[in-house]
Amino acid sequence: MKQSFILGQYIPRESFIHRLDPRTKIISLILFVITMFVIDRLLIYSLLYGFVLGCVLLSTIPITYLIKGLKPVWWLVAFTFIFHVLFQRDGEALFDVFGFFIYDQGFIQGGEIASRLLLMIVMATLLTLTTPPLAVTDGMRWFLTPLTRLGMPVNELAIMMAISLRLIPTMTEEMDKISKAQAARGLDYTQGRLRDRFKALLPLLIPLFISAFKRAEALAMAMEARGYQGADHRTSYRQLVFRTMDYIVVCLMTTVTISIYLMIG
Amino acid sequence: MIELEQVSFRYQNEASHVLENINLTIEQGEWVGIVGRNGSGKSTLAKLLNGLCLATSGVVRVNHTVLTDESKFQIRNHIGMVFQNPENQFVGTTVADDVAFGLENLAVPRETMIKRIDQSLEQVDMTAYKNHEPSRLSGGQKQRVALASVLAMQPEVIVLDEATSMLDPIGTDQVLSLIQELHEKLGVTVIMVTHDLNEAALADRVITLDAGTVWFDGKPRELLEKGDQLHEVGLEPPFVTKVYQQLTRQSLNITQEPLHYEELVDELWRLYLKT
Amino acid sequence: MEIVFKDVDYIYQPNTPLEHVALQGLSFTIPSQSFTAIVGRTGSGKSTLLQQLNGLLQPTSGTVTIGKTRLPGAKAKPLKELRRRVGLVFQYPEHQLFEETVKQELLFGPKNFGLDLGQVEAWLPQVLQDVGLDESVLERSPFTLSGGQMKRVALASVLILDSEVLVLDEPTAGLDPVGKKQLLQLFRYLNEEKGKMVVLVTHNMEDAMANADQLLVLNNGCIESVTSPKRLIEKRDQLEAIGLAPPESIKFVDYMTQTLGVNWNEHEATVDTVSQALIKRIKAGANK
Incomplete structure (x- = not known):
């Protein structure tokens, strides 16, 4: 399971996309999503497909890896498409299947909505695949900083995020270890009735929670020993640097989004 | 530097004391080993020194300041601590971020921070790993990063709480020789909790705890002289100590208890074989 | 029961950018009733190897034959049977405890494998004695015990299956010298008196040499040598070269x-x- 689903993973490479500032990537993703919801012409959709494909190629992440890793998403996209084809009642009736009419708008709207879903997920995956998780957090924190004035604990949230990200690999490993250790004692949660299978999760979850609490305690102690007294009044080592390339990309994305909007309007 | 006066500690809601009436003075620049079996109170003693645990009764003083709930934050700037489990003290997402964490807490300006990070990674020979994630490091490397994180804060005292017990022998050697080097070069006070007597033999002074009280306080050589008595407090005499005992039983006279096999062999050469 | 590895490779996440070859071309035999130590540095592939011994991981290529069972290819039922016959104790086994009482913890494995519980219960005192625990712990919660005692409970929860093979991953990690010595004595006793095959995975050469009659040295996922501990003295330079301290x-x-x-x-x-x-x-x- 772990090795097949890739949403949230990061693959270190040295590509153009990897080198962009996380804020650039977040803004671009938002602009891209806006564009997608504005347009309703198939021709422009093919442009969007081209754009996404271009981004994937630039990122040097193997396309086969992306296709395999997003397997569950394919099903969702296919389901969305088929659902619309079957139940859309607008437009001209194209043909009937055993007295059940299929309309052309079904294909068009199904195609649009499925494409939106697909392209959005691919782009979001690309963001996490090309940006270290901590950089994503830093980027989000930058966008949220104005909210500190409204009393939102942005700094605390950022530290919490950073530590969770730090602990994900550790806890995944722990989960793997515990499930194997229980399997060695004969536990099998893949067979039997649903109730039994649910019960079989306890030997996994209880040790996992206990270990998570113990780790949290130890980590808190380590943080305290290094002078942690709260998230405010700290300086920051990490800095986001907006380079020339980032300005160009953001300008380009904005211009393209506006011109598409004007063209359609 | 550090003084403990009639210090006792017990956990809330528990009847028995973990530590009872401890009196100790540790001088600046000393290297002190704290040994004892699991549950003897040695880790608790270490945590009393920087306020991670606060004494139930008695007084802990660091640089003449009494350690209290208020003063502990200031005292922690002088005492760095490395814990047992490398996995549970790595706060940052990368090596550099982890070293930065303590400096960020001290609100060190970013320019100074960058310098100190580079410098301390250099000291522990981890510069090449600056941007690595913890999952790509070995246990020994993680502990060296933990040491760098402590060094960057420029403490006067470094407390190591069984910092090598989860490492393989190579990792252990690397961490120990690093500590030796830091002790000599920077003159930092080292307090090392361990149950390995070979490690404790590196110290100037060893404190042995048993059931929360001080069982022995003196030079490592004098501790090893106790030989089989060490078993009583859950410790295993090193190989060289056992050989030494065997030789004295066979009525070979050797001037002093050896700390290390090289010392014993050299001594035999000097006494019996040199012409 | 004999364990035979033939040209075993193991690759994590094959055909992805995160692909990682953990074991490469392993061929060796662990004789029945032997005490074998597998030594190597952290990251040498030790823990991947030990998981092949009871089918938790199965070779990407090559075969592992354990008694009559051959991997890969075993079906669910023989695989479960294999896990009963090969008891595996992971590093820090105290982290897998979850039951309300020590007794329930010990009966967890036997229940899963469908053993005769009456028989198993009659055998409880013996197992507790073997690992050096008092019978009074049976009704206590495992989480009220000390770290060392928890480790012993976890160990007992595998010993109670009376497996023919016992695989132990760094079983003495975190124990003080006395506790360590007691456990190593127990493993030797199980091997010598009860005729069990013991496979000890460790980075501690001292424990390996003092207890094992066969040593398997692993380096970077490959077998560096298969030898008797007595001959290892001659190979100490080679050992140091691959990062194992004599x-x-x-x-x-x-x-x-x-x-x-x-x-x-x-x-x-x-x-x-x-x-x-x-x-x-x-x-x-x-x-x-």
Whole structure:
């Protein structure tokens, strides 16, 4: 399971996309999503497909890896498409299947909505695949900083995020270890009735929670020993640097989004 | 530097004391080993020194300041601590971020921070790993990063709480020789909790705890002289100590208890074989 | 029961950018009822290897034959049977405890494998005694015990399956010297008196050499050598080259042969053999 689903993973490479500032990537993703919801012409959709494909190629992440890793998403996209084809009642009736009419708008709207879903997920995956998780957090924190004035604990949230990200690999490993250790004692949660299978999760979850609490305690102690007294009044080592390339990309994305909007309007 | 006066500690809601009436003075620049079996109170003693645990009764003083709930934050700037489990003290997402964490807490300006990070990674020979994630490091490397994180804060005292017990022998050697080097070069006070007597033999002074009280306080050589008595407090005499005992039983006279096999062999050469 | 590895490769996440070859071309045999130690540095592939021993991981290519079971290819039922016959104790097994009482914890495995619980319960006191625990712990919650006791409970929860093979991953990690010695004695007893095959995975050469009758040295996912611990003294340079520290006793022997010109032809470096060699050398006098 772990090795097949890739949403949230990061693959270190040295590509153009990897080198962009996380804020650039977040803004671009938002602009891209806006564009997608504005347009309703198939021709422009093919442009969007081209754009996404271009981004994937630039990122040097193997396309086969992306296709395999997003397997569950394919099903969702296919389901969305088929659902619309079957139940859309607008437009001209194209043909009937055993007295059940299929309309052309079904294909068009199904195609649009499925494409939106697909392209959005691919782009979001690309963001996490090309940006270290901590950089994503830093980027989000930058966008949220104005909210500190409204009393939102942005700094605390950022530290919490950073530590969770730090602990994900550790806890995944722990989960793997515990499930194997229980399997060695004969536990099998893949067979039997649903109730039994649910019960079989306890030997996994209880040790996992206990270990998570113990780790949290130890980590808190380590943080305290290094002078942690709260998230405010700290300086920051990490800095986001907006380079020339980032300005160009953001300008380009904005211009393209506006011109598409004007063209359609 | 550090003084403990009639210090006792017990956990809330528990009847028995973990530590009872401890009196100790540790001088600046000393290297002190704290040994004892699991549950003897040695880790608790270490945590009393920087306020991670606060004494139930008695007084802990660091640089003449009494350690209290208020003063502990200031005292922690002088005492760095490395814990047992490398996995549970790595706060940052990368090596550099982890070293930065303590400096960020001290609100060190970013320019100074960058310098100190580079410098301390250099000291522990981890510069090449600056941007690595913890999952790509070995246990020994993680502990060296933990040491760098402590060094960057420029403490006067470094407390190591069984910092090598989860490492393989190579990792252990690397961490120990690093500590030796830091002790000599920077003159930092080292307090090392361990149950390995070979490690404790590196110290100037060893404190042995048993059931929360001080069982022995003196030079490592004098501790090893106790030989089989060490078993009583859950410790295993090193190989060289056992050989030494065997030789004295066979009525070979050797001037002093050896700390290390090289010392014993050299001594035999000097006494019996040199012409 | 004999364990045979033939050309075993194991690859994590094959055909992805995160692909990682953990084991490469392993071929060796672990004789039945032997005490085998698998040694190697952290990251040498030890823990991947030990998971092949009861089918938790199955070779990407090559075969592992454990008694009559052959991997890959075993179906669910023989695989479960294999797990009963090969008891595996992971590093820090105390982290897998979850039941309300020690007794329930010990019966967890037997229930899963459908053993006769009456028989197992009658056997509880013996198992507790083996791991050095008092019967009074049975009704206590495992989480009220000390770290060392929890480790023993976890160990007992596998021993109670009475497996023919016992695989142990760094079983003494975190114990103090006395606790460590007791457990190693237990493993030797299980091997010598109860005829179980013991596979000890460790980075501690001292424990490996003192207890095992076969040593498997692993380096970077490949077998560096399969040898008897007694012959290992001869290979100490090779060991150091792959990052395994020889035990203090071996370093001692090295130093005394170099400095004093001691004539060393013993197989084992123990307190007795080393002392004898030193005394002999001293008696021979200065002008040797």
